[in-house]
Amino acid sequence: MASLERILETFPNVSNEAVSAFESKFEPITFQKGELLEKEGQVSNHLYFIEEGAARSYYIREKRDITISFSLEGEFVTSMYSFVTRKPSYEFIECIEKSQCHRILHEDLQRLFLEFPEIEHTYRLILEKYYIALEEQLMFTKFKSAKDRYLELIENRPKIIQKASVGQIASYLDMSIETLSRVRSKI
Structure with missing residues (x-):
């Protein structure tokens, strides 16, 4: 679990004892491509x-699959609304490739x-980083042109281009596949 330990070391004032206790509560788990970590309508019990790998968060509205975020190596993911409020999730979280993960139960985290x-x-x-990323995504999709959104994705999160399908990327960028294709052809 060296990557998890490295992430914790980037935060100030975390004792070795706390890091060890935190790591001890994490359970390793492997997900296959397409396997769900979280489901809409269920309470998220794990962080x-x-x-290794990647996941995407999405929801279904009017028979449309709408990608709202991607999570990559070295990142935490859960249905944050559900995990924090203990209410059913509005989203699905799916691995977009085979992924090696670690998970911790909500109750274990609270005890820690x-x-x-x-x-x-x-x-x-971590929650502050999550919130900032969410707010940036909102601004990103609402106030930038399709070309600027795609260029920013290439610049800031190029692994998503490599790992996600064209439809997932288009949905995440809030554009149609045809618009994404036009943008790509002009770059």
Whole structure:
């Protein structure tokens, strides 16, 4: 679990004892391409860390599959709304390739917060990063041209281009496959 340990080391003031306790609560799990980590309508009980692989979060509306985010190696993923509120999720989370993950139960994480306040602080920092990424995505899709959205994706998250399908990328960029094809042909 070296990658998870490296992520924790990037946060200030986390003791070795807290890191060890945190890691000990994570269970390794492998998902195949297309396998779901979370399902709409169910309460999210796990926070996942992607060691290798990639996942996407999406929801279905009016028979359309709408990708809202991608998670790559070295990132945490869950249906954050459901994980935090303990209410059913609005989204699905699917592996877009075979993925090696680690997961921790919500209850175990809560117990660690009580025992190691620095873990709770680190979790808050992770949530802040998550929120900022969500807000950037909102601004990204609402205020930039299709070309600018695609160029920014290439620049900031090129692995998504390699791992996701054209339909998933188009949905994530809030454009049709035809628009994405036109944008790509002009670059």
